[in-house]
Amino acid sequence: MAGRPGSEDLFDDILxxxxxxxxEGYQEGFERGARRGLQDGRRHGASHGARLASEISFCYGFAVTWRGLLQHNADAKSRKRVKALEALLALVQTSPHQDPQSAALQEHTERLRAKFRQVCSMLSVPADFHDYIRASEGTSF
Structure with missing residues (x-):
């Protein structure tokens, strides 16, 4: 019976x-998953941030250009359009896009998009930002 305690220890060691x-496998998998999640999150955030910045920049350039085209017209319709363009510029300039964790960012972006659509309607131009991006992809300098 001297062999029995050793075999029990061996069995316990196996269990x-x-x-x-x-x-250990769980811990290693958890750590890899956490690292991968952070990498994917950063990539996703950078992608969405770049798209949002592109959209805001486009709205700014759009409003400045149209305001420059219309500001010398004296008719009431042009003055209304310039006023709407200035409201769009004010929204762009007060955008909380500098702070991506701002609770107001989503709401502000929706107001900016709504104002952009309103201005486009007043100017009788397409209101889909993505149409402008696709059109400029074919342009080469």
């Missing part, structure tokens, strides 16, 4: 090794 390896 404990299985638990230990399972725990």
């Amino acid at each position: 404990l090794a299985d638990e230990r390896f399972r725990g």
